[in-house]
Amino acid sequence: MKLTRSVFWIAPMLALIPHLLLNEYYQYLVNLTLVYVLVGVGFNIVVGNLGQLAFSNVAFFGIGAYASGILTTQLSMPWWMTIIPAGLAGALAGCAASIPALRGVRLFYLAIMTLAFGELMRWSYIRTPSLTGGSMGLSVPAPELFGWVMEREHDKFYVFLFIVVVVVIFTNRILESRIGRAFQAIKNDEKAAAAMAIPTSRYFLLAFALSGFIVGVGGAMYTALVGHLSPEAFDLVQLIQQFAIIMVGGLGSLVGSVLGAVLITATPELFRDWPGFEELMFGVVIVLVILLLPRGLSSLLARAHSVFKDRYYRDD
Amino acid sequence: MALLEVAGATVRFGGLTAVKEVAFEVEAGTVRALIGPNGAGKTTLFRAIAGEERLSGGSIRFQGAAIHDLTPHEIAARGVRRTFQNGGLFGDLTALENILAGLHMRTRSSLWGLLVNSRRAVQAEREATRKARQLLGMMGIGHVADQPARDLSGGQQRMVEIVRALATDPPLLLLDEPAVGLAPPVRTELLGIIRRVVEQQGIAVLLIEHAIEFVMTVSDTIMVLNNGELIAQGTPAQVRENREVLEAYLGR
Numbered sequence: 213m214k215l216t217r218s219v220f221w222i223a224p225m226l227a228l229i230p231h232l233l234l235n236e237y238y239q240y241l242v243n244l245t246l247v248y249v250l251v252g253v254g255f256n257i258v259v260g261n262l263g264q265l266a267f268s269n270v271a272f273f274g275i276g277a278y279a280s281g282i283l284t285t286q287l288s289m290p291w292w293m294t295i296i297p298a299g300l301a302g303a304l305a306g307c308a309a310s311i312p313a314l315r316g317v318r319l320f321y322l323a324i325m326t327l328a329f330g331e332l333m334r335w336s337y338i339r340t341p342s343l344t345g346g347s348m349g350l351s352v353p354a355p356e357l358f359g360w361v362m363e364r365e366h367d368k369f370y371v372f373l374f375i376v377v378v379v380v381i382f383t384n385r386i387l388e389s390r391i392g393r394a395f396q397a398i399k400n401d402e403k404a405a406a407a408m409a410i411p412t413s414r415y416f417l418l419a420f421a422l423s424g425f426i427v428g429v430g431g432a433m434y435t436a437l438v439g440h441l442s443p444e445a446f447d448l449v450q451l452i453q454q455f456a457i458i459m460v461g462g463l464g465s466l467v468g469s470v471l472g473a474v475l476i477t478a479t480p481e482l483f484r485d486w487p488g489f490e491e492l493m494f495g496v497v498i499v500l501v502i503l504l505l506p507r508g509l510s511s512l513l514a515r516a517h518s519v520f521k522d523r524y525y526r527d528d
Numbered sequence: 529m530a531l532l533e534v535a536g537a538t539v540r541f542g543g544l545t546a547v548k549e550v551a552f553e554v555e556a557g558t559v560r561a562l563i564g565p566n567g568a569g570k571t572t573l574f575r576a577i578a579g580e581e582r583l584s585g586g587s588i589r590f591q592g593a594a595i596h597d598l599t600p601h602e603i604a605a606r607g608v609r610r611t612f613q614n615g616g617l618f619g620d621l622t623a624l625e626n627i628l629a630g631l632h633m634r635t636r637s638s639l640w641g642l643l644v645n646s647r648r649a650v651q652a653e654r655e656a657t658r659k660a661r662q663l664l665g666m667m668g669i670g671h672v673a674d675q676p677a678r679d680l681s682g683g684q685q686r687m688v689e690i691v692r693a694l695a696t697d698p699p700l701l702l703l704d705e706p707a708v709g710l711a712p713p714v715r716t717e718l719l720g721i722i723r724r725v726v727e728q729q730g731i732a733v734l735l736i737e738h739a740i741e742f743v744m745t746v747s748d749t750i751m752v753l754n755n756g757e758l759i760a761q762g763t764p765a766q767v768r769e770n771r772e773v774l775e776a777y778l779g780r
Contacts, residue, residue, distance in 0.1 A: 390653065396618060396625075399620070400617075405629070407616065410633075
């Protein structure tokens, strides 16, 4: 399994980054990229692998972030204990978001219904100030891991990197298996998938729940990173950014989600010194990638290693 | 008891009766063809057997148990497998992965097992892959195993679809226009494959087909559907001589 094996030498190299970058701000950006890797990995399962135009990703992200924030502020839980509950909250939201799809809603109709779910959640954050701090936002204490308070960005980095590596390895295992093939079969032809005795409804539910879990965990990391949650962070602009990650990275590609997250987070920052130019360049980069690499950045790698999924497919 | 028993099957769409009180049986180890003019209700009847259409009346029993209230994937799981008129291959997946999708039910790797990379899950995935390669090899298309299905030729795609449908050794195979768009030599090859699985493995085949010579050669029994009703059934020779069939179907 090339991907998993490569993780073992990529991860230590990434771990060197904090020592090379002394600037706290750049470290923050690297951490933000790691958050967006999970956002992209989760989003891509539903859009790229299952092939559904479901835009509930920001809802999962917000629910995970607020779940972590509320558990830390209301129940005084240490941050690390909120990671799994945030994932579960996201998974639950994923199950809820799959209801229209399970009832046969597809394409643009599904897109608009799931979009409404995201907006409904944003409205809910504003309307429940006792829990979420409403439009004023919710300030959370510095994240804590087994009693260790992570004050600096460099500290968070190692924890984030660990979570991301674990999630990517697990997701890869699922997507390379019969479960991943069932997702892709559904994307290609739902009727034919059912005719292969694949219980399509169950896989819809599983894909949404899995997506929700991963993005929810990403939300918990986001809470730890920014320390202050406000409803505006989970608006349509956020959705466009998340959608850009998977489009630029490559639909249905795990590696693509990672590359997309890096490019989409880095682009505006590279042009930060030229005000007004960053949004423009953000758009230019997206257009260029889509024009030159219609299948996203992942196609660059696919050319280098023609068979990425050689785990069970070796001809021996 | 026949393998498949269709009794009084009726499918109505609003005021239109697409299939009207159709009754027939399919025995194991035989090929039965369903012919008739366009709009006769052949595909609707097929879809009803596969669970994609609900019966308005009558019953469909498979291996003695009623299946007409089951969902398509439940019917497939019981051993009724089908191919599609316009090719139901998963184009993004390779030929091999298509067969693996056909083996989905037989691949016993659980979500948890896959997550923790358990020996059992890895073994199940490997075993399925080995079997899929072997099946493709047996049909003489082993060399295209790792190509995306959409890049294959029409004939290769049809073969992959049939291998996929047969992967789990289903007792009943439904073929929706298997010969359409195939070159004559490929048709002959397909005919040989169908007769072989029927005679050697005792599989029953129910097929819809317009290519009349193909039907006459491959079938043991032919049924003729016209305006949703069965107007004749019998051996190829009997159907060829039937006056009513000639009038309705061949327009003479």
